[in-house]
Amino acid sequence: MGNSIETTCVQGGYRPKNGEPRQVPIYQNTTWKYDTSEFMGKLFDLEEAGYFYTRLQNPTNDLVAAKVCELEGGSAAMLTSSGQAASFFSIFNLASCGDHIVSSSALYGGTYNLFATTMKRMGIEFSFVDPDCSDDELEAAFRPNTKAVFGESVANPALSVLDIERFAQAAHAQGVPLIVDNTFPTPVNCRPIEWGADIIVHSTTKYMDGHGGAVGGCIVDAGRFDWTKHADKFPGLTTPDESYHGVVYTERFGLEGAFITKATAQLMRDLGAIQAPQNAFLLNLGLESLHLRMAQHSANGLAVARFLGEHPKVAWVRHPSLPGDRYYEQACKYLPKGSCGVVSFGVAGGRAGAEAFMKKLGLAQIATHVADARTCVLHPANATHRQMNDEELAAAGITPDLIRLSCGIEGTGDLIADLEQALG
Numbered sequence: 001m002g003n004s005i006e007t008t009c010v011q012g013g014y015r016p017k018n019g020e021p022r023q024v025p026i027y028q029n030t031t032w033k034y035d036t037s038e039f040m041g042k043l044f045d046l047e048e049a050g051y052f053y054t055r056l057q058n059p060t061n062d063l064v065a066a067k068v069c070e071l072e073g074g075s076a077a078m079l080t081s082s083g084q085a086a087s088f089f090s091i092f093n094l095a096s097c098g099d100h101i102v103s104s105s106a107l108y109g110g111t112y113n114l115f116a117t118t119m120k121r122m123g124i125e126f127s128f129v130d131p132d133c134s135d136d137e138l139e140a141a142f143r144p145n146t147k148a149v150f151g152e153s154v155a156n157p158a159l160s161v162l163d164i165e166r167f168a169q170a171a172h173a174q175g176v177p178l179i180v181d182n183t184f185p186t187p188v189n190c191r192p193i194e195w196g197a198d199i200i201v202h203s204t205t206k207y208m209d210g211h212g213g214a215v216g217g218c219i220v221d222a223g224r225f226d227w228t229k230h231a232d233k234f235p236g237l238t239t240p241d242e243s244y245h246g247v248v249y250t251e252r253f254g255l256e257g258a259f260i261t262k263a264t265a266q267l268m269r270d271l272g273a274i275q276a277p278q279n280a281f282l283l284n285l286g287l288e289s290l291h292l293r294m295a296q297h298s299a300n301g302l303a304v305a306r307f308l309g310e311h312p313k314v315a316w317v318r319h320p321s322l323p324g325d326r327y328y329e330q331a332c333k334y335l336p337k338g339s340c341g342v343v344s345f346g347v348a349g350g351r352a353g354a355e356a357f358m359k360k361l362g363l364a365q366i367a368t369h370v371a372d373a374r375t376c377v378l379h380p381a382n383a384t385h386r387q388m389n390d391e392e393l394a395a396a397g398i399t400p401d402l403i404r405l406s407c408g409i410e411g412t413g414d415l416i417a418d419l420e421q422a423l424g
C-alpha cells in the first residue's frame with residue numbers, strides 16, 4: 001500500500017482483515033473478559049499484551065493513535081482526553097519535582113499557564129526563551145537538572161515558526177529530548193521528527209478533528225532518543241518501576257516503546273485523562289480528510305493575508321507563508337506546503353476600528369476557537385484579554401487593534417468579500 005501522507009490520512013492505522021469492519025469500530029466497553037486469572041495477572045504485570053480496562057487502553061483509541069503515529073513518522077503513540085493532557089503527560093513522563101524544562105516563550109496561553117503556574121506548583125521549573133534567541137542564550141537556559149526542551153512548530157497565537165533543527169541540536173547537545181507541539185501545521189504541513197524532534201504533542205481538538213466536534217490530544221514518540229545513554233537524567237525509564245513489579249521500560253519495550261508504555265502504564269493509570277472511544281472515532285473521521293482540509297485552510301490563510309496586506313485600512317498583517325513575513329524563510333524550510341489558516345492583523349483606527357470591523361462581519365463568526373472548518377474570528381483586546389488595559393496588552397504582545405482570524409475551508413472569494421465589506 002502507498003505511504004504518501006494523503007493515503008495515510010485515509011487508510012493509516014487500521015488495516016482490517018478478512019471479514020472485519022471497514023471503518024474503525026467503536027469499542028464502547030470499559031472491560032474485557034478472560035478465561036483465567038493467571039492470564040489476567042500477566043496483563044497486569046505487562047508480561048502479556050492485551051486489553052483489560054479502557055482507562056489504560058482501548059482498541060479504538062489505539063487504532064486512531066496508530067494513524068497519527070504513521071502521519072508523524074513515529075514509533076508509538078497514545079491519545080489523551082485533551083491537548084492540555086498531552087502536553088502535561090509529555091513532560092511529566094520525564095520530569096518530577098526538582099527538575100527543570102527549557103521552553104519557547106511563544107506558547108498557547110493554556111500551555112503557558114500549565115507550565116508557569118500549575119507545574120511550577122508541582123516543583124518543576126520552566127525557563128522561557130524567545131524562539132528567536134541566539135544559540136548562546138539558548139545554551140545558557142539549560143541547567144544540570146534540565147529534562148527536556150519544549151516548543152510549538154507554529155505558535156498559537158504568535159504565528160512564529162520554531163527553528164526545529166536548531167532547537168533539536170541544542171537539546172541533544174545537553175542530553176535531553178525536544179518536544180514539539182505540532183497542532184497548528186499538523187503532520188500534513190510539518191513533520192518535526194524529520195528535523196530532529198523526539199516527541200510530538202497535539203491538540204487534536206483543532207485541525208485534526210477539524211469540525212469543532214471533539215476535544216482531544218495525542219502524543220507521538222519518534223523512538224530515537226536514547227534514554228539509556230543519559231540514564232542518570234531519566235531514571236523513570238531506565239530503572240525498575242516498583243509500581244509495575246520492577247519493570248524497566250527501556251529494557252522491556254526498547255527505545256521505540258519505552259516512553260509511550262511508561263506514559264500509559266503510569267500516567268494514564270494514575271491520572272486517567274483517557275480520550276472517549278466515541279471521540280477517537282470522530283477524530284479518525286477528521287483525519288480521513290485532513291490533507292484536503294489543510295490544503296484549503298492554508299490556501300485561504302495565504303490568500304486572505306495577501307488581500308489584507310494590500311488593503312489601505314489594514315495597518316499590518318502576520319502569516320508565516322506570506323512573503324515578507326518575519327518567519328517567511330523559516331516557513332519555506334519547515335512548511336513548504338503551507339502553514340495553517342490562521343492570520344493576525346491590525347485594523348486601521350486602533351481598538352475602535354477593530355470593534356467596528358467585528359460588528360460588520362457575516363461569514364466569519366466570533367468564537368474563541370481556531371482551526372475549525374468554519375471561519376472564526378476574535379478581537380483579543382475585547383475577549384480573551386479584555387481585563388487588560390492598553391499598557392498590559394502591549395506587554396503581552398497584543399495590540400488593541402489585533403484581530404485573530406482562523407480561515408476555514410469555505411470559498412476563498414466569499415471569505416475575502418466578507419472581509420472587504422467589513423473593512424469598507
Ligand SMILES: *Cc1c(COP(=O)(O)O)cnc(C)c1O
Binds near residue numbers: 202
Ligand atoms: C488548543 C491548543 C492546546 C490545548 O489543547 P486542548 O485540546 O484545548 O486542551 C495546546 N496547544 C496548542 C497549540 C493549541 O492550539
